[in-house]
Amino acid sequence: MTVGQAADERLLRIGEVARGAGVSVRAVRYYEQQGLLIAERSPSGQRLYRQDTVTLVRFFQQMFAAGLTSRRIAELLPCWDTGHTDAEQRAMLRAERDRIQAKVDDLQAALDRLDEVIAITDTHP
């Protein structure tokens, strides 16, 4: 039975990962440099990634958008790789969550102020 073996998944080249995740090739190399990704190498030295790397890169993008640094993401990677965390990691998780929540509140307040101005300037040509 050679069919259905997940281990036979075709590995992806960097360009495929980049296009799949909607980022640049440069970004993918950068993630590796920051310790977020580890790639196999072909005999000629080209990077080869597993297919789930695309999902992982998308996840990085989401965390970046939330204001986490690549360093922080790297420190927290074990959390969803292994599902296990130590006290320090749990503290970081909560700190990030609180920070993001605070940011959401700030943005919401800014949004309200802008809507205020929009309402005024719309009725007041």
Added chain:
Amino acid sequence: MTVGQAADERLLRIGEVARGAGVSVRAVRYYEQQGLLIAERSPSGQRLYRQDTVTLVRFFQQMFAAGLTSRRIAELLPCWDTGHTDAEQRAMLRAERDRIQAKVDDLQAALDRLDEVIAITDTHP
């Protein structure tokens, strides 16, 4: 009647504005350089601000936190100075509001993912 004349408001020096708004003196100078603030000058060249400048600076902070650039804020300043806007400004206001709303949604999604991980790692020592 010299009492109660708003025009007699004591003008503030840059340090007072900075402390009042919770920013650095450097930041206030930077805002002026970006066209966000205009200061009178004392005979010796020191900047003098009206008291409502403190409120204005706090407003700048809020907009910065929402991701607006100083350039954009400068372009939109007439909106809440005069209450009047042209079509271009109204478009910018809506664009910024939509961008912030999208960012709020992104942050909320990231928040949900983090809470997910937190829930798992809390029940799964």
Added chain:
DNA sequence: CTTGCCTCTGACGTTAGCGTCAGGTTTTAG
């Protein structure tokens, strides 16, 4: 074989909102 696209490793460039240092004047407290 060669054309064209993909990939590689450096390494410098960019942006925004300030921080910070230097070197000098001004205002204020005592």
Added chain:
DNA sequence: CTAAAACCTGACGCTAACGTCAGAGGCAAG
């Protein structure tokens, strides 16, 4: 009067996530 505190104008530094360019190798198609 004097010393500290505050202010002034440059001007370079900083950070993070890449962009971009240079120069060179790799790989499938025709």
